[in-house]
Amino acid sequence: MSDESKALGEIRDRIDSIDQQIQTLINQRAQCAKDVADVKLRAKKSDDAIFYRPEREAQVLRRVMERNQGPLGDEEMARLFREVMSACLALEKPMHIAYLGPQGTFTQAAALKHFGHSVISVPQVAIDEVFRDVEAGESHYGVVPVENSTEGMINHTLDMFVSSPLRICGEVKLRIHHHLLAGSDTDLSKIEKIYSHQQSLAQCRRWLDANWKKVERVAVSSNAEAARRVKAEPNSAAIAGDMAAELYGLVNIAKNIEDQPDNTTRFLIVGREDVPASGDDKTSILVSMKNCPGALYHLLEPFHRHGISLTRIETRPSTSDTWAYVFYIDFEGHYTDKNVQEVIEEISKEAVEIKHLGSYPVGVL
Ligand SMILES: C=C(O[C@@H]1C=C(C(=O)O)C=C[C@H]1O)C(=O)O
Numbered sequence: 001m002s003d004e005s006k007a008l009g010e011i012r013d014r015i016d017s018i019d020q021q022i023q024t025l026i027n028q029r030a031q032c033a034k035d036v037a038d039v040k041l042r043a044k045k046s047d048d049a050i051f052y053r054p055e056r057e058a059q060v061l062r063r064v065m066e067r068n069q070g071p072l073g074d075e076e077m078a079r080l081f082r083e084v085m086s087a088c089l090a091l092e093k094p095m096h097i098a099y100l101g102p103q104g105t106f107t108q109a110a111a112l113k114h115f116g117h118s119v120i121s122v123p124q125v126a127i128d129e130v131f132r133d134v135e136a137g138e139s140h141y142g143v144v145p146v147e148n149s150t151e152g153m154i155n156h157t158l159d160m161f162v163s164s165p166l167r168i169c170g171e172v173k174l175r176i177h178h179h180l181l182a183g184s185d186t187d188l189s190k191i192e193k194i195y196s197h198q199q200s201l202a203q204c205r206r207w208l209d210a211n212w213k214k215v216e217r218v219a220v221s222s223n224a225e226a227a228r229r230v231k232a233e234p235n236s237a238a239i240a241g242d243m244a245a246e247l248y249g250l251v252n253i254a255k256n257i258e259d260q261p262d263n264t265t266r267f268l269i270v271g272r273e274d275v276p277a278s279g280d281d282k283t284s285i286l287v288s289m290k291n292c293p294g295a296l297y298h299l300l301e302p303f304h305r306h307g308i309s310l311t312r313i314e315t316r317p318s319t320s321d322t323w324a325y326v327f328y329i330d331f332e333g334h335y336t337d338k339n340v341q342e343v344i345e346e347i348s349k350e351a352v353e354i355k356h357l358g359s360y361p362v363g364v365l
Helices: 003-044 054-067 074-090 106-115 127-135 155-163 198-203 205-211 223-232 242-247 295-305 338-350
Strands: 096-100 120-124 141-148 167-175 179-182 193-197 216-220 236-240 251-254 264-271 281-289 310-317 325-332 351-361
Touching: 003 074, 054 074, 054 167, 054 351, 096 106, 096 127, 106 120, 106 141, 106 167, 106 242, 106 264, 120 127, 127 141, 127 155, 127 264, 141 155, 141 167, 155 310, 155 325, 155 351, 179 223, 179 242, 193 198, 193 223, 198 205, 198 216, 198 236, 216 223, 223 236, 223 242, 236 242, 281 295, 281 338, 295 310, 295 325, 295 338, 338 351
Parallel strands: 096 120, 096 141, 167 351, 193 216, 193 236
Antiparallel strands: 141 264, 167 264, 179 236, 179 251, 281 325, 281 351, 310 325
């Protein structure tokens, strides 16, 4: 036996022994998660006890990242633990997660990034349907896009919160990479149409102008739908991501064609329960103010005075007379924090209405 194969043999023996230990430990961990579920079930005395705890999962992942010594990177390690937790939780009851479909959308990728791969992801045809599915109790949680770094807010999602009783339970950010995709036997010189979702066409506008100026751009309901069409239609191409390319077996003609290299979309997790504080949280509220001078000043000044950082403020036209201005505000902190409560109390005196949309852990992954 050469020195090299002897050295490799020894290292592989070590790997086999470590794998055995990891496997035993993961199963011990899974048993603990099962025990936690049993305790929760006994306390609730019904089988609709909530096993999923977003704030606890965020704390576990943050700790994994904090104590990580490498050589694996912090995010890589957290992703592994994300999947371990997902599998442990599914042992009790796999969660149903509604998302803006069809299969292969970035929203599905965001859902799996947030919850791990052991959930049952359920595609819905529209943002309203995601909300309805969770409101009706058909799915445990829903995932919808809310803002893109290139194209701004997804107003349809914001508008849903005016009337929906759902709470925001989490956020997840996803780097969005778009590719130009076509069937494997497509003659590139014959492409007549490029399909994609309107947002994706907008995110690749400059690239399209530079490379495919004369080809018609057709907006469809999702990137995955664009990929599905292209599979069946010769002389066409789609702009979509990796999941859609894989799902429909399309070939990548040009990779990462988004105009902004840091193109990112933020998604919200919606559910029926409030989430307790995790120690690093954000709160979203919707406030309607009277149409009077200084309305915005009166709204924002208390945040400044109480030292609370706003992470976003967005205005939408009102849908009723009473809602003269509607502001969506995201800020740092949890609704149960003392300074947050004080600010809410002060704003309440000026506002026509305040709606707490949810307090949730700042996205970890
Ligand atoms: C085990 C628990 O339940 C679930 C499983 C978790 C885990 O595997 O670490 C964490 C939070 C919950 O989603 C718990 O509440 O601690």
